[in-house]
């Protein structure tokens with residue numbers, strides 16, 4: 001579905017190496033999580049897939065076509081993209097926000113209406129209540145749900161999510177993670193999900209790509225990474241998480 005081969009990218013005339021010869025592959029229908037700490041290149045890698053950024057060298061293929069040979073506008077309409085703040089247009093209602101891509105694709109009014117209703121219900125918001133609202137009239141979690149609904153509205157086969165729940169409280173984050181898993185069961189697609197949170201990665205991923213300083217440390221299921229860490233960095237990730245969890249238990253009443 002998505003194949004990234006030997007991609008490198010530097011900024012500041014070569015002073016910052018954001019990505020160093022990264023190769024990854026996302027299968028159709030899987031949730032591939034890019035996991036790593038801030039600055040390791042997650043966002044840069046994600047933005048190569050919808051051509052918001054282009055590699056210095058290497059290749060990105062989507063459904064076996066080089067994205068650099070594709071029309072960037074058509075490419076972006078075919079890929080759902082969710083960012084941390086939701087990225088909603090503040091002057092538009094929820095309905096207008098959600099139907100942006102279907103409109104651009106020329107869907108007729110009835111089809112758009114049916115889809116905005118369906119997709120809003122799918123992300124757990126009542127259409128009658130929320131479609132007329134504006135982003136300022138929503139909580140952070142609701143805005144994020146609308147951002148997900150918008151990304152899914154035109155039924156893209158591919159969804160890119162860049163720390164979409166990073167700014168939310170733990171309970172809302174939990175709920176939205178559940179929502180993603182349940183949407184994935186009813187309308188499966190290829191999702192590349194970026195996070196710096198190991199627990200979120202383990203919860204959502206079919207496979208995890210551990211990125212560190214612009215390089216891939218290891219790719220595998222959570223179980224493979226935990227039981228057979230390929231590098232000291234990967235084992236330290238799990239050790240730190242275990243210590244955190246143990247520390248929490250010791251302080252529990």
Ligand SMILES: Nc1ncnc2c1ncn2[C@@H]1O[C@H](COP(=O)(O)OP(=O)(O)O)[C@@H](O)[C@H]1O
Pocket residue numbers: 011012016017018036037038039040041042043044045
């Ligand atoms: N437009 C840019 N100009 C200069 N440096 C950038 C730019 N975008 C990203 N970088 C640098 O590239 C590295 C990777 O950034 P990024 O992909 O945003 O990391 P992450 O999403 O993992 O936090 C960082 O060192 C960052 O400062």
Ligand SMILES: [Mg+2]
Pocket residue numbers: 042043044162
């Ligand atoms: Mg980022």
